[in-house]
Amino acid sequence: MKCTLLKLLLGLSLISWTALADTLNVVFINPGHQSDNATGTFWSKVSLFMEAASEDLDINLTTFYADRNHIFMAQLTKEVKKQDPDFVILVNEKGKAVQMVKELAPLNVPIFMLLNTFDENEINAFSEAEKANIIGSLIPNNRAVGEKLADSLITTHLRKTAKPRLYMLAFKGDYATAASNERHQGLMDSLSKHKNIELVDVVVANWSEPQAYAKTSGLLKRVPIDIIWAANDPMAYGAKRATIEAKINYPITIGGINGDLHTSLFPLDVSYGGHMALGAYALVMLRDYQDKLLSDGQMHQNINVFSKLSKQEIIALNEAFSHGELSGYDFARFSLGHVNPVEFSFDKLPLVYSQPKLKVQVSPCP
Numbered sequence: 001m002k003c004t005l006l007k008l009l010l011g012l013s014l015i016s017w018t019a020l021a022d023t024l025n026v027v028f029i030n031p032g033h034q035s036d037n038a039t040g041t042f043w044s045k046v047s048l049f050m051e052a053a054s055e056d057l058d059i060n061l062t063t064f065y066a067d068r069n070h071i072f073m074a075q076l077t078k079e080v081k082k083q084d085p086d087f088v089i090l091v092n093e094k095g096k097a098v099q100m101v102k103e104l105a106p107l108n109v110p111i112f113m114l115l116n117t118f119d120e121n122e123i124n125a126f127s128e129a130e131k132a133n134i135i136g137s138l139i140p141n142n143r144a145v146g147e148k149l150a151d152s153l154i155t156t157h158l159r160k161t162a163k164p165r166l167y168m169l170a171f172k173g174d175y176a177t178a179a180s181n182e183r184h185q186g187l188m189d190s191l192s193k194h195k196n197i198e199l200v201d202v203v204v205a206n207w208s209e210p211q212a213y214a215k216t217s218g219l220l221k222r223v224p225i226d227i228i229w230a231a232n233d234p235m236a237y238g239a240k241r242a243t244i245e246a247k248i249n250y251p252i253t254i255g256g257i258n259g260d261l262h263t264s265l266f267p268l269d270v271s272y273g274g275h276m277a278l279g280a281y282a283l284v285m286l287r288d289y290q291d292k293l294l295s296d297g298q299m300h301q302n303i304n305v306f307s308k309l310s311k312q313e314i315i316a317l318n319e320a321f322s323h324g325e326l327s328g329y330d331f332a333r334f335s336l337g338h339v340n341p342v343e344f345s346f347d348k349l350p351l352v353y354s355q356p357k358l359k360v361q362v363s364p365c366p
Contacts, residue, residue: 024059024290026283027085028114029076029100031066031093039068039207040234042258045276045321046115052326053280057287057335068207070094077103085109087135087286089279092116094176098125105130112299113137114282115275116178136289136299138282140275142179145306146186146231149255152270152308153227154194157253163226167200169219171230171239173207183231183257200225205235212238220246227253233260233271240265259309261318267311274305274346281344284334293336305346328353 028050032043047063054061062083066073074096080088081104088104089112090097098118101111110133117137126134150168157166170187173180184202191197200223205211212235219225220242228243230236236256243252244265259273285301288294309317320326333352334344342351 022058022290024057024087024286025083025085026054026059026061026087026089026286027080027083028061028063028089028279029066029073029080029091030063031068031070031073031091033067034065037068038210038234040209040232040258040260041321042232042260042276046279048321048326049277049280050283052329053283053331055327056330056332057283059283059287061283066093070096074099074103080104080109081107086290087112089114089282092118092122092178094174095122098122101126101130101134105133108133110135112282112286113139114279115139119178135296136285137301138278138285139302140179140278140305141302142182143186143189144304145257145272146183147189148186148306148308149183149257149270149272150187150190150229151193152272153229153253153255154190154197156255156269157227157251160251160253161226164196166197166226167224168197168227168229169200169216169223169225169239170202171205171212171215171228171235172202173231173235174204180231187229197227205230205238207232207234209234209238209241212236213242214238216242217246220248225252226250228255230254230256232256233258233262233268236268236271237262237265240268257306259314259317261314267314271309271314272306273309273314273317274307277346277349278303278305280331281334284331284344288336291337303345307346330354 030043030047034044050061064076064079066076070093073093077100087110090100091114093116104111112135117139172184191199201219203215205215212230216239228236228239230239233256236254240254253269255268255270257272259271285294285299289299329349330352332338333342335341342348
């Protein structure tokens, strides 16, 4: 009798709020790489956050990686068709998600857009049935972070010098992706407030550290540069390496977006991050949508997720990735189905951290 009671109590203690929910099958087509590469670790971190959240939300998550090849990414819809998913999560990398939505239309599977969605012209390219399949989106305010990054770089640099006129170099990710263009718009918003800053060039480096390094090396020989604004941290680190090797004898302030930890070049002067956790929150939204806790009108969200990260915060965050500590976050706390839900933001992650979850097995009674 004691053993039976013990097993019952232990079993009840392991039941999560999702125990009575149906398991969801979700496919995510990740435009990036599964591991570190020239464009950094951002997309692999997005997947790690999503994997941790899927465990809390009773979601079976399948991820396919496009390795930053937008043409191959579009072809991955063939793999989706084999999975029979309840939901598909796409990223509109270089506009290729338009083709992907059309190719998935015969499946009539609900599609959720993550981090990059569609502009008005792209939406007009869809039939009404294709539009109906796009049930939600979760987008960070990229324009705002582009402006914040520029403002922070200028403020930081003005603590180093009293020069009346400063020269800035900017690195965009690419020409077509919304995140790249919106961050650039934010940069221009900032520069409109700072008339003493001259933008010497805006260079596309395809989110790549080596490309930013090569282009910075060339530009340093021709133009003065005081500040380097980069749409992601890998490009910022590439630029930093170029300035070190050029042995510049005046201060250059460099910053980017991601919160990346670099083996030899860390830290940057400024880094913003937080958007890597949005994939996890996207799964929360899909769980709540499935459980009829979110209405159609609540399924498209544009949020200010970015935070300026300190050196210590970046180190701690990257240690959490390397040590597998993301499982310590209870992402179900962000669900409206939780008895005590927490409104999602990157800054509130510490509020839902307990400890890494243990897999417990109950052995038979003797």
